[in-house]
Every structure is written in C-alpha cells, then in structure tokens.
C-alpha cells in the first residue's frame with residue numbers, strides 16, 4: 100500500500116530534507132582533490148547530529164556509515180574509507196539520508212572533483228536533467244510510468260545506459276516504502292495521488308546498463324567500468340505541483 104502523508108508528516112519530511120540539503124551544501128564546498136571519503140562521512144555525521152537528526156543509512160541493513168560515496172564507475176552504495184581519497188577529474192556521487200522526529204529525507208548528488216572531462220560534465224548534466232524531468236511528472240493524476248518514461252527519455256536522448264536493478268522508492272517513516280519506481284518504462288500505471296512521497300533517483304551510465312556488486316557486498320559498479328552519475332530528491336506530489344523536500348528551507 101502507498102501511504103498518503105499528513106500535513107504534519109510532510110512538515111517533518113521537509114525538516115529532514117532541509118538537514119540533508121545542509122549536508123549537500125557542505126559536500127559541495129569540501130569535495131576537492133585529496134579529501135578522503137571517511138572525512139566526508141565525518142562531516143556529514145556532524146551536521147546531521149548538530150541538527151538533532153539521525154543518520155538514516157548508519158546501520159541500515161548493516162551499512163557502516165552515514166553517507167554512501169561512489170566514485171567514477173561506482174554507481175551507488177560505496178562505503179566511506181580513510182584509504183579512499185578523491186582526485187582531480189573524478190566524479191563522486193554522495194547519497195545522504197537523515198531522519199528527523201521519525202521522518203526521512205533522502206537525496207543524492209554527483210560532484211565533480213576539480214576539473215573534469217567534458218564526458219563527465221555531459222553525464223552529470225544528463226542525469227540531473229533526467230531527475231528534474233521525472234520530478235515534473237510527480238503530480239496527482241499522472242502515473243508512475245510517466246515519471247519513469249520522462250527519466251528514460253532523457254537517458255535515450257543522451258545515449259546513456261540506465262541502471263535497471265535499482266530505482267526510486269516511496270519514503271516516509273522508513274527509507275524504503277512502496278512503491279518501487281523504475282527509471283525506465285515498465286508500464287506501471289499506478290496512479291499518483293496527492294501527498295504521495297517518493298525519492299526519485301535516476302542513475303545513468305556513460306556506457307552500458309549492466310552493474311555488479313563488489314565483494315564488500317555493498318559497492319555497485321558498472322560492469323564496463325565506465326563512469327556513472329546519481330541524482331536524487333525526495334518529492335511530494337501536491338495539488339499545487341511537485342514539492343521537493345530535500346532542499347534548503349527559506
């Protein structure tokens with residue numbers, strides 16, 4: 100069953116989303132050549148705790164950190180480590196979750212480390228564009244297939260692979276609720292109703308679609324080792340249009 104969120108739940112999700120956005124604001128500032136992914140995790144942890152929230156990912160199915168850091172061919176679920184530093188030209192995708200008074204905000208962003216190639220720039224542009232194309236369809240009366248299709252169309256326009264095994268999801272009192280949202284058309288004509296909350300999160304690859312999980316049982320990478328990008332927002336469908344929860348509150 101897909102839950103419709105109450106006004107109070109949406110208020111709390113917006114607060115959780117604000118904290119997630121504060122983390123991303125800081126990540127944008129501190130991601131530079133030489134920083135370790137463990138340092139990024141420590142910074143994120145500090146911001147989440149200072150804002151009286153709980154890092155949603157820490158301990159989730161045993162995940163050992165409060166953010167996921169996935170570099171270059173890594174797609175999602177990379178584990179922060181003091182042994183892993185980013186270098187000039189890398190792309191790093193950072194996924195952040197915060198739980199505030201029981202409600203979850205979930206948002207991922209890909210960052211360029213220093214100067215990156217035009218190929219990476221184009222990949223980031225396409226993936227962000229596909230996210231906003233999907234968000235624009237998050238309206239009562241549309242279907243999940245409309246969101247999936249909008250994302251797929253941007254990927255096709257750019258000629259990129261689409262990660263098929265992972266996708267968006269309902270979000271609220273827990274990080275993963277119904278429904279699952281594919282990033283390509285599967286003909287899911289489930290109707291979107293007002294106050295549905297979904298984390299929309301396209302993952303696009305410069306190369307093919309295929310991905311595999313590493314021996315750490317978490318890190319997902321492209322099989323062809325070509326770069327991947329990931330952009331995600333938690334979004335609520337309202338009668339006034341899509342409302343992004345995971346952005347800074349005015």
Ligand code: MG
Pocket residue numbers: 194195196205206207331
């Ligand atoms: Mg996420």
Ligand code: MG
Pocket residue numbers: 205206267268298300331
């Ligand atoms: Mg998510």
